[in-house]
Amino acid sequence: MHRFATYLTVVCCAVCLSAFGQTSAPAAHNEVLIKNAVVMTVTHGNIKNGSVYIKDGKIAAVGANVTAPASATVVDAGGKYVTPGIIDSHSHIALDDDVNEATSPVTPQMMMIDAFDYQDKAIYRALAGGVTTSLLLHGSANMIGGQAIVIKHKYGLSRDAMMFPGAPRSIKFASGENPKRVYGGRDQIPSTRMGNFAVQREALVQAQDYMREWDDYNAKVQRGVEDAKRPKRDLKLEALADVLRGKLLVQIHCYRADEFLTEIAMAKEFGYKLRAFHHALEAYKVPDQIAAANVGIATFADWWGYKNEAWDAIPWNAVMAMRKGVIVAIKSDSEDFTRRLNQEAAKTIRYGGATEQEALKMITWNAAWIIGVEDRVGSIDTGKDADLVIWDGYPLSSYGVPDKVFIDGDVYFDRSLPGLGMTHYKEGE
Amino acid sequence: MKSRFLAALGMTILLCSVGLAQSKPVVLKGGKLLTITHGVIENGALVMINGKITAVGPAASVNVPAGAQVINVTGMTIYPGLIDSETNLGLTEISAENSTNDLLEPSDEIMPHMHVYDAFHAESELIPVARINGVTNAIVAPENRDTLPGQDSFIQLDGKSANEMLQVRDIAMPLNFTGEQRRNESFEKRKFPETRMGMAAQLRQAFLDAQDYDLHWAEYQKKKADYDNNKGEKKSAPSAPKHDLKSEALLPYLRGQKPIVLAAEGPSDLETAVNLAREFKLKFVLNHVSHSQPVLDYIATLKVPVIVGPIYEAPKPEERYDAIYSLPAQLYKRGVKIAFASFDAHNVRNLPYQAGYAVAFGLPYDEALKAVTLNPAEIWGVADRMGSLDVGKSANVVVANGDPLDIKTDVKQVYIGGNAIPMTSRQTRLRDEYSGK
Numbered sequence: 001m002h003r004f005a006t007y008l009t010v011v012c013c014a015v016c017l018s019a020f021g022q023t024s025a026p027a028a029h030n031e032v033l034i035k036n037a038v039v040m041t042v043t044h045g046n047i048k049n050g051s052v053y054i055k056d057g058k059i060a061a062v063g064a065n066v067t068a069p070a071s072a073t074v075v076d077a078g079g080k081y082v083t084p085g086i087i088d089s090h091s092h093i094a095l096d097d098d099v100n101e102a103t104s105p106v107t108p109q110m111m112m113i114d115a116f117d118y119q120d121k122a123i124y125r126a127l128a129g130g131v132t133t134s135l136l137l138h139g140s141a142n143m144i145g146g147q148a149i150v151i152k153h154k155y156g157l158s159r160d161a162m163m164f165p166g167a168p169r170s171i172k173f174a175s176g177e178n179p180k181r182v183y184g185g186r187d188q189i190p191s192t193r194m195g196n197f198a199v200q201r202e203a204l205v206q207a208q209d210y211m212r213e214w215d216d217y218n219a220k221v222q223r224g225v226e227d228a229k230r231p232k233r234d235l236k237l238e239a240l241a242d243v244l245r246g247k248l249l250v251q252i253h254c255y256r257a258d259e260f261l262t263e264i265a266m267a268k269e270f271g272y273k274l275r276a277f278h279h280a281l282e283a284y285k286v287p288d289q290i291a292a293a294n295v296g297i298a299t300f301a302d303w304w305g306y307k308n309e310a311w312d313a314i315p316w317n318a319v320m321a322m323r324k325g326v327i328v329a330i331k332s333d334s335e336d337f338t339r340r341l342n343q344e345a346a347k348t349i350r351y352g353g354a355t356e357q358e359a360l361k362m363i364t365w366n367a368a369w370i371i372g373v374e375d376r377v378g379s380i381d382t383g384k385d386a387d388l389v390i391w392d393g394y395p396l397s398s399y400g401v402p403d404k405v406f407i408d409g410d411v412y413f414d415r416s417l418p419g420l421g422m423t424h425y426k427e428g429e
Numbered sequence: 430m431k432s433r434f435l436a437a438l439g440m441t442i443l444l445c446s447v448g449l450a451q452s453k454p455v456v457l458k459g460g461k462l463l464t465i466t467h468g469v470i471e472n473g474a475l476v477m478i479n480g481k482i483t484a485v486g487p488a489a490s491v492n493v494p495a496g497a498q499v500i501n502v503t504g505m506t507i508y509p510g511l512i513d514s515e516t517n518l519g520l521t522e523i524s525a526e527n528s529t530n531d532l533l534e535p536s537d538e539i540m541p542h543m544h545v546y547d548a549f550h551a552e553s554e555l556i557p558v559a560r561i562n563g564v565t566n567a568i569v570a571p572e573n574r575d576t577l578p579g580q581d582s583f584i585q586l587d588g589k590s591a592n593e594m595l596q597v598r599d600i601a602m603p604l605n606f607t608g609e610q611r612r613n614e615s616f617e618k619r620k621f622p623e624t625r626m627g628m629a630a631q632l633r634q635a636f637l638d639a640q641d642y643d644l645h646w647a648e649y650q651k652k653k654a655d656y657d658n659n660k661g662e663k664k665s666a667p668s669a670p671k672h673d674l675k676s677e678a679l680l681p682y683l684r685g686q687k688p689i690v691l692a693a694e695g696p697s698d699l700e701t702a703v704n705l706a707r708e709f710k711l712k713f714v715l716n717h718v719s720h721s722q723p724v725l726d727y728i729a730t731l732k733v734p735v736i737v738g739p740i741y742e743a744p745k746p747e748e749r750y751d752a753i754y755s756l757p758a759q760l761y762k763r764g765v766k767i768a769f770a771s772f773d774a775h776n777v778r779n780l781p782y783q784a785g786y787a788v789a790f791g792l793p794y795d796e797a798l799k800a801v802t803l804n805p806a807e808i809w810g811v812a813d814r815m816g817s818l819d820v821g822k823s824a825n826v827v828v829a830n831g832d833p834l835d836i837k838t839d840v841k842q843v844y845i846g847g848n849a850i851p852m853t854s855r856q857t858r859l860r861d862e863y864s865g866k
Contacts, residue, residue: 305774314856
């Protein structure tokens with residue numbers, strides 16, 4: 001009730017004050033030259049005294065000798081570090097209490113866009129920590145959860161302006177303790193890992209039948225059969241059929257080594273591809289099998305012991321898996337960690353001896369790969385989106401703090417500004 | 430990079446040969462000493478004998494005792510063991526598994542007679558995980574969902590038994606007034622006190638009851654003394670009041686003998702809790718104050734230390750993103766003595782990074798280091814024993830390959846009471862098992 005009252009107040013303010021929150025469209029993409037920086041490209045090392053030239057929201061040139069037209073706005077980085085925008089490959093921010101449709105263990109028809117609260121300040125706080133892109137996932141109550149959204153942290157713009165254009169669709173699967181606790185607690189199936197996988201298999205079998213019905217129908221229509229009976233559309237099975245057709249990236253919440261192997265086997269049996277295991281705290285036990293299946297992991301740096309399936313977590317997990325060829329991202333799964341993923345990545349230097357570039361890659365390029373946008377973001381390369389962070393202090397340490405964050409070539413956060421430090425958002429005071 | 434790694438490896442092997450108990454003097458020679466009390470000594474030497482620090486100074490001026498084991502720590506940084514000012518160590522193993530939790534007695538809100546030492550699990554797998562990152566001492570507190578959840582103990586993260594590790598029992602008592610103690614979890618479950626008014630009234634009653642209890646016993650003692658002195662007269666002996674553990678537990682605090690750890694987040698909770706503490710003349714330190722930015726000057730006037738944060742707490746929607754990151758610096762500027770705490774069990778090892786991040790938001794580096802060493806030692810009354818590299822203090826000493834507050838830094842060896850701690854944990858054993866070592 002109180003929340004609702006607050007919401008009403010906010011809406012009223014928006015009406016009274018045109019300044020509120022909205023959406024002065026980003027300035028026409030001026031050309032920007034960031035110079036005098038240590039450019040950490042992720043894909044081709046560091047460039048000391050380097051420059052990045054941004055044109056039309058894209059990285060137009062990067063290197064030690066970049067020429068830009070005199071018309072370009074010059075940002076002197078003063079010798080500071082510049083990295084790609086940080087990418088969080090597992091987040092639930094801005095979904096409030098609408099993250100888990102925990103009323104059935106199979107809910108692939110849930111769309112996170114329908115829950116997305118684009119005004120949630122958590123988006124801003126992550127931006128201030130250097131995050132420019134996040135994968136917002138359904139919760140882990142269900143073996144098969146809902147469909148994710150990929151956002152750019154353009155806080156202050158409208159909901160749709162925050163969507164990452166053209167990002168592939170992802171769907172959340174889960175396994176292990178959460179589904180069995182949620183449904184087992186209500187004397188429903190699943191209450192065991194046997195039940196978990198039986199539920200998942202049953203849903204996939206139904207989806208196969210559904211897909212076959214539609215394929216038959218479409219074939220009949222194509223052949224000109226006049227009395228072809230159109231099957232009923234079922235949102236749930238349609239979504240799962242898209243999984244089987246390979247149209248969705250499958251992101252599985254999965255902790256234990258045995259469950260990785262079961263999920264890999266099931267995906268092979270039904271012919272769909274897994275994109276990544278999320279959490280994946282026991283990846284170090286079976287890294288070869290995960291690498292061979294070409295599945296990435298999105299894991300914590302050192303979080304452990306919060307439940308039974310996190311008891312064997314070790315902080316060397318990320319690097320041990322990476323050394324065996326697994327694509328590894330460090331993710332937040334938290335409103336808190338997402339604000340300082342650079343520090344979480346730095347832990348892989350300490351635990352296992354990741355190189356600076358490997359550590360940074362775990363919160364940029366590798367995370368982009370898990371989301372399926374690695375051709376667009378995740379490194380400082382010509383042609384990519386100009387999502388960049390200028391850091392005060394060395395980013396892979398306790399002391400790195402973003403000074404300025406660019407998304408698509410525009411500054412969305414500037415630490416030197418008063419108030420919230422926002423450029424596209426104004427308080428409705 | 431490679432040569433540094435090999436050098437570090439060499440040192441690990443060297444240190445492994447030290448063995449468990451300190452049987453002979455040990456000299457750490459050649460490292461950079463962060464003494465906390467008297468600056469940084471480059472190329473220093475530190476001598477440990479019988480569990481104590483017996484000499485600290487420039488390597489050239491420190492005498493190596495006869496028969497001492499001299500360990501070359503050139504290139505390493507040496508600093509005192511870190512002190513975590515609030516943890517749940519030894520009270521939990523796996524958070525979601527209730528059978529492993531002894532964190533809180535939720536049946537009543539007033540539980541001052543709970544003693545964490547009665548539950549402290551010395552063999553917890555969490556303790557080695559924390560200490561091999563340099564945390565040697567900690568406050569263990571019950572969870573904060575009662576207003577008076579019980580009394581804290583101060584532990585050392587090494588010892589043969591719980592008795593050895595529990596260095597100070599009942600060192601302080603938390604008084605939590607953050608709102609989380611209200612019994613308003615759901616409509617079905619709500620009961621008294623479901624408001625802050627209820628919490629305050631209940632606390633006041635508990636302290637009044639304890640004062641009455643104290644009076645009754647004092648009267649009884651007086652009557653009994655009279656009776657004992659006049660045995661000839663045929664009066665009946667006075668009967669003793671009933672014992673009440675709750676009231677008894679509050680007495681040392683009502684007498685100002687021990688500190689209350691007063692937890693509040695926002696200004697109104699803080700002022701209510703402080704007024705209550707003053708009403709009963711309680712000695713207190715403050716805890717959290719995470720959303721009290723508008724009243725920092727007021728906090729400074731209280732002249733009490735603050736266990737700050739955690740700084741990772743989310744700001745309120747209207748607050749700037751760094752409102753809490755910068756809180757330690759803001760308090761320091763106003764002359765408030767601060768200490769950091771993990772407020773955690775599994776992640777105690779990350780205590781130094783919180784101090785480091787506070788530096789990034791304006792806290793002077795030396796103050797940040799003090800806030801995990803000397804300041805907590807002073808706040809908890811153990812500064813004569815620890816908190817700095819000084820002669821006479823317990824040899825709780827950390828050897829690391831760099832800045833203690835930076836995430837990249839690797840802790841190479843930890844000494845607790847002069848003992849070289851095995852640099853292993855359940856986690857290192859799993860690592861070694863699965864990397865074929």
